[in-house]
Amino acid sequence: MAGPRPVVLSGPSGAGKSTLLKRLLKEFEGVFGFSVSHTTRKPRPGEADGKDYHFVTVQEMQRGIDSGEFIEHAVFSGNMYGTSKAAVHAVQSGNQICILDIDMQGVKSIKKTDLNPIYISIQPPSVEILEKRLRDRKTESEESLQKRLAVAKRDIEISKEPGLFDEAIINDDLEDAYSKLKAVLKEEINKAQSSKDS
Ligand code: ADP
Ligand code: 5GP
Numbered sequence: 574m575a576g577p578r579p580v581v582l583s584g585p586s587g588a589g590k591s592t593l594l595k596r597l598l599k600e601f602e603g604v605f606g607f608s609v610s611h612t613t614r615k616p617r618p619g620e621a622d623g624k625d626y627h628f629v630t631v632q633e634m635q636r637g638i639d640s641g642e643f644i645e646h647a648v649f650s651g652n653m654y655g656t657s658k659a660a661v662h663a664v665q666s667g668n669q670i671c672i673l674d675i676d677m678q679g680v681k682s683i684k685k686t687d688l689n690p691i692y693i694s695i696q697p698p699s700v701e702i703l704e705k706r707l708r709d710r711k712t713e714s715e716e717s718l719q720k721r722l723a724v725a726k727r728d729i730e731i732s733k734e735p736g737l738f739d740e741a742i743i744n745d746d747l748e749d750a751y752s753k754l755k756a757v758l759k760e761e762i763n764k765a766q767s768s769k770d771s
Contacts, residue, residue, distance in 0.1 A: 577765050579608075579661070579671040579688055580758065583680050584695035584732070585725030586650070587707035589744040590674050593695060593754055597672065604765045606664030608673045611637065614652035617712045627657075645675070645682035650720040654679070661688070670758075670765055677728045680737065693757060694738040698745040700726060 582590045598605050611627045613634050622628050629637075634653045638646055646655030656673060664671035673690065675683065680692060697703035703725055707718055732738060740757045744750040755762070 576665050576668055577670045577761055577768075579665075579673060579690035580605075580761070581673045581675060581680060581683060581690045581692045582695055583675055583677060583692070583738075585697060585703055585728055586721040587703050587710065587725070588695045588697045589706070589747070589750065590695050592747065593744065593751055594672050594674060596751055597754065597758075601762060603769070604670060604762060605672050606667060606669035608656055608660045608664055608671050610654055610656055610660065610674070611643075611646075612652055612654045614654075627660075644686060644688070645679050647676055647678035647682070649676045649678070650717060650724065656683075668765075668768065670761055676724075677731055691740075691758070691761070692738045693754070694732045694741040695750075696729065696732065696741060696743050697725075698743055700729070702745075 582594055584590055594607065598607060609623065609625070609627055611629050611634055613629060613631050616622065616626070616628050620626065631653065634655065637643060637657065638655065642657050642659065643655040644658055644661060646653060654676065656675060656679065661671050661673075673679070673683070683690065697706065700722065704718075704722055707713060707721060713721065732741070742750050742753045742757070
């Protein structure tokens with residue numbers, strides 16, 4: 574589909590992807606749109622169905638996968654996640670830049686499609702800081718936290734693979750990371766804004 578290039582944000586759980594993308598969506602309202610994924614995990618306090626995720630049962634998710642509704646799907650830390658064609662289409666039909674927040678398996682799957690996004694890796698300054706952020710977020714059980722850290726250690730290594738990501742941003746100081754993200758997306762933002770004005 575023609576229109577602005579989508580943006581994939583990927584990186585370990587707790588690296589700051591949601592924090593950064595929520596700022597983008599707020600600052601550039603109408604320019605970016607979030608691809609609302611489906612998941613079988615339970616909502617966290619403050620998360621809204623249809624906004625943060627479409628929260629579904631395993632049966633509902635499996636039915637959608639079987640009927641070809643997903644561009645990609647993966648199991649992460651014991652829960653299913655997936656990007657539906659409808660989620661991306663909803664954003665692109667409004668001529669907005671579609672942002673996808675997906676894990677490493679999702680990145681590899683999307684690479685096999687014709688979506689042609691800009692791939693941005695969001696990384697923590699260290700595994701120790703990642704663990705602290707995840708603990709302080711207070712959203713995970715000890716079991717979930719340990720699973721996420723184990724996957725993070727593996728994915729931090731995989732993400733160094735040359736050519737996998739177009740850009741890597743280390744989210745140490747939040748303002749700094751956000752400025753870098755905006756700089757990477759400047760051209761796309763300008764294009765989207767000028768096409769809206771015309
Ligand atoms: P992700 O979406 O990648 O799992 P979050 O955006 O939920 O990560 O961030 C994980 C936690 O770290 C949140 O509690 C968030 O407020 C916090 N956080 C994000 N970026 C920073 C930063 N640069 N410095 C300190 N804390 C941060
Ligand atoms: P969380 O449970 O913290 O919201 O997300 C866990 C992981 O799942 C994160 O790495 C996030 O990027 C990833 N994720 C969220 N939605 C999708 C999706 O639709 N597809 C894939 N492959 N991963 C997703």
